[in-house]
Amino acid sequence: MIGYIFLGCLVCFVFGSPYIQTNLELSTPIIQQVTYPIDHAEGPSWDARKNILFYVDIHTGRVFSYHYNTSLVHYITLNGNVTPVVTSENNPNLLIVGLNRSVVAVEWDGTNEIGNQRVLTTVSEEFPTSRMNDGKADKEGRLWFGTMGAENTSTGALTPNNGVLYKITKDNLDNPAIEIAPVNISNGLAWNSANDLFYYIDTPSLTIVEYQYDDVNGTISNPRVAVNIRSFTNLTGSPDGMTIDIDDNLWIALYGGGAIIKADPKTGELLQVVALPARDVTSAIWGGPDLDILYVTTSRVSLTSDEKKYYPEAGSVFAVTNLFTKGRPVFNANIVDNI
Ligand SMILES: *[C@@H]1O[C@H](CO)[C@@H](O)[C@H](O)[C@H]1NC(C)=O
Numbered sequence: 001m002i003g004y005i006f007l008g009c010l011v012c013f014v015f016g017s018p019y020i021q022t023n024l025e026l027s028t029p030i031i032q033q034v035t036y037p038i039d040h041a042e043g044p045s046w047d048a049r050k051n052i053l054f055y056v057d058i059h060t061g062r063v064f065s066y067h068y069n070t071s072l073v074h075y076i077t078l079n080g081n082v083t084p085v086v087t088s089e090n091n092p093n094l095l096i097v098g099l100n101r102s103v104v105a106v107e108w109d110g111t112n113e114i115g116n117q118r119v120l121t122t123v124s125e126e127f128p129t130s131r132m133n134d135g136k137a138d139k140e141g142r143l144w145f146g147t148m149g150a151e152n153t154s155t156g157a158l159t160p161n162n163g164v165l166y167k168i169t170k171d172n173l174d175n176p177a178i179e180i181a182p183v184n185i186s187n188g189l190a191w192n193s194a195n196d197l198f199y200y201i202d203t204p205s206l207t208i209v210e211y212q213y214d215d216v217n218g219t220i221s222n223p224r225v226a227v228n229i230r231s232f233t234n235l236t237g238s239p240d241g242m243t244i245d246i247d248d249n250l251w252i253a254l255y256g257g258g259a260i261i262k263a264d265p266k267t268g269e270l271l272q273v274v275a276l277p278a279r280d281v282t283s284a285i286w287g288g289p290d291l292d293i294l295y296v297t298t299s300r301v302s303l304t305s306d307e308k309k310y311y312p313e314a315g316s317v318f319a320v321t322n323l324f325t326k327g328r329p330v331f332n333a334n335i336v337d338n339i
């Protein structure tokens with residue numbers, strides 16, 4: 001499978017032929033490496049006010065900014081495991097990040113020195129070795145942040161059922177609401193354009209689950225499996241981060257699968273496979289001035305030294321264009337305005 005992906009990639013880079021690209025849809029995605037590799041790029045967010053892509057390197061505690069205007073990359077370093085990073089509605093120089101099991105507000109403009117930091121809340125005291133994983137703000141600026149159990153550093157085995165999806169608002173910081181529990185690895189997160197459906201991934205389940213979503217009350221209900229990765233027999237890997245396009249199709253990063261896929265949650269069908277020159281694809285977000293660039297994050301942290309030679313660009317952010325669709329603006333957090 002890895003060989004198949006690699007060949008597919010090589011062919012599409014060298015020749016760019018529409019006939020050699022996936023036979024599922026006649027399009028020729030253009031894939032460009034836009035940042036230098038880091039260990040585990042994740043949790044991307046697009047700030048349309050600044051043309052900045054924010055992303056993190058979880059285990060080094062770094063929050064990165066990729067500047068579309070200049071192609072420059074900057075970073076700050078926090079003390080712990082950091083993910084995700086979300087921009088704030090009323091203060092363009094305030095980021096909300098997950099740090100270990102906490103939600104932290106950090107002053108940073110994406111270019112200059114880091115400012116103040118303040119812990120807003122800490123969750124999951126009952127799972128002391130768990131940590132924040134993926135998360136996003138909804139249309140009202142509430143945070144949907146999820147956690148995962150610890151992974152054994154030698155075996156990689158996950159401490160099961162230690163994850164929780166929380167809803168964190170400016171009014172419940174002393175006791176964030178539990179929305180989904182237990183989970184193993186909280187991931188994904190997307191809302192449809194009508195803002196009445198919510199999509200969620202618990203990575204080892206290999207499924208994308210759709211919930212009815214009530215934006216006024218911020219509630220989810222009636223889960224159903226919308227996409228089952230197991231049904232895509234030619235693909236490998238596990239669903240990690242996810243975004244949605246203006247046609248309400250999902251773009252799902254396949255960790256271990258060397259690709260990001262487009263799937264229709266209404267039918268569960270696979271619509272497109274975009275192979276990337278990295279095995280572990282972690283997440284994606286639409287960005288660029290026209291929101292038509294799919295920024296895809298990848299990891300190299302689990303690769304052996306031989307695999308790192310095979311995938312020298314693993315850990316980079318890639319800009320994928322020519323996808324014949326685009327995204328909607330990212331929602332900002334509305335939790336605190338100043339710290
Ligand atoms: C990038 O350019 C846009 C358009 O000129 C501008 O609004 C934005 O502030 C710039 N971003 C930064 C970080 O300077």
Ligand SMILES: *[C@@H]1O[C@H](CO)[C@@H](O)[C@H](O)[C@H]1NC(C)=O
Nearest residue numbers: 078079080081099100101102
């Ligand atoms: C995060 O966890 C690491 C490892 O346990 C610890 O060294 C660090 O102090 C923690 N960070 C914060 C802000 O508590």
Ligand SMILES: *[C@@H]1O[C@H](CO)[C@@H](O)[C@H](O)[C@H]1NC(C)=O
Nearest residue numbers: 150151152153154155156157
């Ligand atoms: C990790 O797994 C190894 C092998 O099973 C075990 O010996 C070790 O105790 C585990 N470590 C933790 C922190 O659970």
Ligand SMILES: *[C@@H]1O[C@H](CO)[C@@H](O)[C@H](O)[C@H]1NC(C)=O
Nearest residue numbers: 160161182183184202204205
């Ligand atoms: C988490 O993983 C464990 C081990 O595979 C499994 O037994 C459990 O059912 C999973 N939990 C959920 C919520 O899927």
Ligand SMILES: *[C@@H]1O[C@H](CO)[C@@H](O)[C@H](O)[C@H]1NC(C)=O
Nearest residue numbers: 213214215216217218219221
């Ligand atoms: C939202 O909450 C209000 C007040 O509790 C309730 O009356 C209403 O039915 C809720 N809406 C939905 C869709 O659950």
Ligand SMILES: *[C@@H]1O[C@H](CO)[C@@H](O)[C@H](O)[C@H]1NC(C)=O
Nearest residue numbers: 004022023024233234235270
């Ligand atoms: C899946 O792989 C098989 C065997 O290599 C091939 O015959 C088939 O065309 C592939 N299907 C798709 C949808 O790519």
